[in-house]
Amino acid sequence: MTQTAEAAAENLPARRESRAEKLLSWLIRGASPAASHLLLLPAAAWLLVFLLLPVACLLALSLATRGPYGTVVWSFTWANFGRALNPMYLPVLLRTAAYAGSATGLCLALGFPLAYYLSFYAGKRRETLLVMLMIPFWTSCLVAIYSWMIILGRHGLLNDLLGRLGLIQAPLPLLNNGFSVVLGLVYFYIPFMVLPLYGSLEKIPRAYLEAAYDLGASPAEAFLKVTLPLSLPGVFAGCLLTFVPCMGDFLTAEFLGGPRNFLIGNLIQNQFLMSQDWPFGAALTALLVLSLISGLYFYQRLEARQIEP
Amino acid sequence: MIGRRVSRFSALSTYVAALYAFLYLPLAVMFVFSFNDARRNVVWKGFTLSWYGRLFHDAELIGALGTSLRLALTAAAIASVLGLLASYAMARHPAFKGRQTYNALFSVPLMMPEVVMGVSLLAFFVRVRIPLDFGSLACAHALIALPYTISSIRARLLSLRDSRLEDAAMDLGATEWQAFRKITLPLAWPAIFSGALLAFTVSFEDFVTTFFIAGIGIVTMPIKVYSMMKFGVTPEINALACCLLALTMLLLAGNRLLSRDPAAR
Known part of the structure; x- marks a missing residue:
């Protein structure tokens, strides 16, 4: 009884680790493109949020108008470029x-x-x-x-x-x-x-x-x-x-x-x-x-x- | 023929020496005048260490140093983790669709003028109501530093791939994860660390982007230097600059030591 419990206690974490290890091996092997994209995701997301979205925001801003006291009025005008x-x-x-x-x-x-x-x-x-x-x-x-x-x-x-x-x-x-x-x-x-x-x-x-x-x-x-x-x-x-x-x-x-x-x-x-x-x-x-x-x-x-x- | 070559060679070396003199002139001036006992900079009055002494008693300056160090550490940590994951996929995975796009994407921060980056981030943060605090600044610094960690780590991972040590480990019965943890990671570690040092340096010295998005109350070292230059010229800046230069050289020396390829040693 105690032996089985011990064996189970030993087996359980070992099996969980091997599953995690399988996932890690899958990521490392990169045989499927999904693994590559998953590894690249954090850096790409960082670029999206802190570079591409800000630039898009800036382009949108260039078509807006200045309101009173330096506020921004969201309109659509080419006047700034003119x-x-x-x-x-x-x-x-x-x-x-x-x-x-x-x-x-x-x-x-x-x-x-x-x-x-x-x-x-x-x-x-x-x-x-x-x-x-x-x-x-x-x-x-x-x-x-x-x-x-x-x-x-x-x-x-x-x-x-x-x-x-x-x-x-x-x-x-x-x-x-x-x-x-x-x-x-x-x-x-x-x-x-x-x-x-x-x-x-x-x-x-x-x-x-x-x-x-x-x-x-x-x-x-x-x-x-x-x-x-x-x-x-x-x-x-x-x-x-x-x-x-x-x-x-x-x-x-x-x-x-x-x-x-x-x-x-x-x-x-x-x-x-x-x-x-x-x-x-x-x-x-x-x-x-x-x-x-x-x-x-x-x-x-x-x-x-x-x-x- | 040989005589002509020698003379061409020496003319060229003279030119190169002159060019390096041009590059090092401002640094030399800064160094010499940091010991000058005069308020006005141009005349040598005598030797003093008082400008250095003042630095260590300037509470604002020490505060700025603390902020810069914390900021650079945070940014370097983020950029290293993101860079390790991304460069692993790019250097070690079999070719997949879209790799070129990622490659191009990751070099954009290098190609973009910093003014553009600064004002875009400012407009964006204000628009989506992200507060201009330490956290948002650290995220922006991580973005600027990311290309440096990626290129440093990727170069090492590529050279490790060619050495095929992992294959050997797996032939001997290691799983992929074991081979990565016991072989690749320890060998890549110096490159990861050297990338982190580069990222640290980039963040520590960044002025332009920080200038636009640092909120009120966040004073980094370059921002502090800028305001010292803007409001009152003092030889204290020279002393400060020498200390910063010493720090940079230490970081670069560390980087060179770490980025040396073990195969080339």
Whole structure:
């Protein structure tokens, strides 16, 4: 009697565990797609709730109207978009695109030689240099902005140094202009350019280059006809990864741009946190997203044509 | 030919050195001036540790540090669990319909400008009346950190799949669950932890999204730094920045140590 009870007590939890184990094995094996979807569900649901629904909410908001005291009246109107594209605000969008575009171009021009060096010449130093590239990226951007303000200010380090060397008579206007904003953007986003470039250069089989040299190509020819075309996917990816965050930037412009060089990010922030005109802010955000998506589409077309001619 | 190559090489190294100097200039300035005994930043007046001393007596700052740490821990925990489940399915399950869609979906938070994320979340939380408190902020941070944990864990699970250790365990009579628990999980653990560290860092340093959705009374470290910069420039920021940089480097060093592939060692 007691023996049976003991046996039952031993058996019961063991059997329950084996059932749980069966379920876990089913999840781990993933032979049925249901298991895969079940494992992916929590993360996908998280994205749905905290990313897709909010964006949908924002798009709906962009069609609403502002009520009194910053409230939102749910209507259906395109007026916010009309306002965003009128001559008062359009220059901001264009300026943002111009700054982001020049920052991307500069990042490419400055970053390509670095990526090339890392891939072809760095040797033992490569690991260290790659880590060193990432440290400023992982530093709080606010702190770096603060440092640039010290360096570039009217009575800042650079003007002080140039003055002492007798190179300039009056302080140069280095801060609060387009130059300082683009410099800040280049500083922050250059790792985004270098890493994909480096990745694509690493993938080039070195035998291709040897073959080019064997066939009599000069180093310049080998670079232009082998290395450069094969690095294009990295160039595209790098440009995209640089351009998109530059378009959305508002901290750099807020601190380094002064009052006259604000970007669309600053305008959006203003509508949401200062003027309390959320529908208009939402329309500006929608325009930003729209321009980025069309850019993305253009990029994919371009990339598809380059990679598979 | 060889002479030309050498000269090209050294010109390139000089350029690379200059570029790194550019990248490290602000950090160096920050470091040097955190010891400067002057209110105005540009002139060197003498060595002092008083800015660091002030940090440790600033109650608001210590409060902000506490908030940031709690927030980053919560977000990293959520992102690691979600990331482990999702990356297991993507790395280890046989191909299933919709895998590409999930892949694309999980990279969206990386591609989206943070301003867009911030205002969308603000509009959404206010619309559905979710309070702007610690919980909602932690959920948003977990979202931002998710791509980092997924990519870290997935890379390790893929390299483990290629090693076929699980198959060996099961040939020796282990069940699938036993093989996972005794072989895969212990080997994946460093990658899970390194993903969590990345998630922690991302959350700890996030400013933009937090700026939009942090409710009244929630002050994280970056928000505190922002208000210090906005209202009064003080060398205290330099000292604070150096401490934060030291913390970040510690986290990154930990991450590198953990993410090293055992096969490559």
